[in-house]
Amino acid sequence: MKISGSYTVPANRERTYQLLQDPAVLAKCMPGTDHLDRVAEDEYEMKMKMAIASIGGLFIGKIRLADQNPPESFRLLVEGTGKIGFLKGEGLLNLIGQPQSTEVMYEGDVQVGGTIASVGQRLLDTTSKMIIKKFFEKLAEAAIE
Amino acid sequence: MIAQNFEYSAPANLSEALKLLADGEAKALAGGMSLIPLMKLRLATPGQLVDIGRIAGLSYVRQDGDAIRIGATTTHYEVQSSGLLRASCPLLAETADHIGDIQVRNRGTIGGSVAHADPAADYPAALLALEARVVLVSAKAEREMPIADFFVDTFTTALEPGELIREVVVPVEDKSAGTSYRKVAQPASGFAIVGIAARVRQSGGPSGKMIAFARIGVTGLAGKPYRAINVEQALEGTAGSPADIQKAAALVADGIEANSDLHASDAYRKHLAKVYTMRALAVASSRTA
Numbered sequence: 001m002k003i004s005g006s007y008t009v010p011a012n013r014e015r016t017y018q019l020l021q022d023p024a025v026l027a028k029c030m031p032g033t034d035h036l037d038r039v040a041e042d043e044y045e046m047k048m049k050m051a052i053a054s055i056g057g058l059f060i061g062k063i064r065l066a067d068q069n070p071p072e073s074f075r076l077l078v079e080g081t082g083k084i085g086f087l088k089g090e091g092l093l094n095l096i097g098q099p100q101s102t103e104v105m106y107e108g109d110v111q112v113g114g115t116i117a118s119v120g121q122r123l124l125d126t127t128s129k130m131i132i133k134k135f136f137e138k139l140a141e142a143a144i145e
Numbered sequence: 146m147i148a149q150n151f152e153y154s155a156p157a158n159l160s161e162a163l164k165l166l167a168d169g170e171a172k173a174l175a176g177g178m179s180l181i182p183l184m185k186l187r188l189a190t191p192g193q194l195v196d197i198g199r200i201a202g203l204s205y206v207r208q209d210g211d212a213i214r215i216g217a218t219t220t221h222y223e224v225q226s227s228g229l230l231r232a233s234c235p236l237l238a239e240t241a242d243h244i245g246d247i248q249v250r251n252r253g254t255i256g257g258s259v260a261h262a263d264p265a266a267d268y269p270a271a272l273l274a275l276e277a278r279v280v281l282v283s284a285k286a287e288r289e290m291p292i293a294d295f296f297v298d299t300f301t302t303a304l305e306p307g308e309l310i311r312e313v314v315v316p317v318e319d320k321s322a323g324t325s326y327r328k329v330a331q332p333a334s335g336f337a338i339v340g341i342a343a344r345v346r347q348s349g350g351p352s353g354k355m356i357a358f359a360r361i362g363v364t365g366l367a368g369k370p371y372r373a374i375n376v377e378q379a380l381e382g383t384a385g386s387p388a389d390i391q392k393a394a395a396l397v398a399d400g401i402e403a404n405s406d407l408h409a410s411d412a413y414r415k416h417l418a419k420v421y422t423m424r425a426l427a428v429a430s431s432r433t434a
Contacts, residue, residue, distance in 0.1 A: 130368055
């Protein structure tokens with residue numbers, strides 16, 4: 001599944017980039033995640049508790065930051081496995097400075113498998129959009145703190 | 146597959162049910178048309194189910210002044226076949242005609258459907274167009290809110306943990322109004338790829354008839370159902386000619402990020418939304434008195 005879009009973060013480009021590289025901020029922005037455990041340089045393990053509709057479950061996953069080109073762009077790699085399925089995604093984030101804010105454009109590819117993918121097709125697109133939206137809403141909150 | 150073990154209770158009254166749900170851990174079961182399939186697939190694994198389907202006095206359709214109150218466990222079949230709704234709020238009854246199949250309509254409930262907040266469910270389009278209200282209860286309090294505030298996002302509502310929908314409140318439709326629900330159903334599930342609910346009232350002026358009031362509810366198109374206020378405004382005050390309707394309907398997907406899946410791309414969904422808004426408005430207008 002291809003995903004792409006953009007969100008505006010109320011902070012300058014340097015600060016937005018810095019927020020996106022900060023494991024504490026990332027953990028706060030990911031729905032259902034308490035903290036990230038550093039396992040290597042720019043690589044973290046996480047536990048994500050998801051609850052959407054009646055569907056819920058614990059996902060154990062990894063997140064990796066790569067190809068960093070501050071403060072313009074970096075690559076984000078995410079993978080997670082849970083009882084109801086797995087997901088693997090990769091995306092490129094581009095930061096475009098605006099006078100008062102930063103536009104974060106993302107473009108990537110997500111693969112979802114397991115039960116959730118075989119029976120939940122109809123819901124994957126809307127649900128993933130909602131999770132991304134929540135992430136950026138929290139990021140915007142973190143930016144003005 | 147067989148669902149994971151869970152505790153089951155079927156309280157006889159609402160206060161007992163609310164007590165069982167109070168800690169937010171237990172899951173309420175109404176008709177089970179969404180929850181049970183998810184449990185059988187083990188996508189949902191609640192440890193405790195509180196069956197509210199056997200509570201007496203939670204299933205009703207009754208008039209209360211200029212409103213009609215519909216109990217949470219009223220089934221889709223009861224909504225579609227209610228004489229009161231057919232006569233005084235035909236949009237909701239017509240919408241219920243389009244839900245799933247007869248088995249689903251016999252078991253599924255209005256409260257369950259609304260609480261589940263599937264972005265492709267049928268009721269939300271009609272309820273938004275009707276500017277309905279929902280009454281929510283918990284062990285501690287009761288509150289009422291407009292349906293537009295209730296739908297927060299995909300599968301996400303304003304329900305707090307431990308809270309239940311007690312009833313849905315819709316207005317008694319003005320006798321002169323014309324209403325219609327038009328939908329493209331996904332062939333396998335019956336869910337709306339796009340569903341449009343329209344309400345129209347006309348007023349007679351010296352220069353002929355004019356659209357005095359329009360309400361449009363949209364489901365299936367976006368992450369959550371919404372009211373197409375821009376279409377309503379574009380239509381109100383016009384003569385409601387086919388050209389007026391076409392011009393207004395063209396705005397229905399403006400600024401909306403449409404869903405895209407293997408059944409319909411975002412561009413196709415937006416196209417369908419425009420066409421079906423035109424059709425819903427045309428039928429609604431033809432039904433005005």
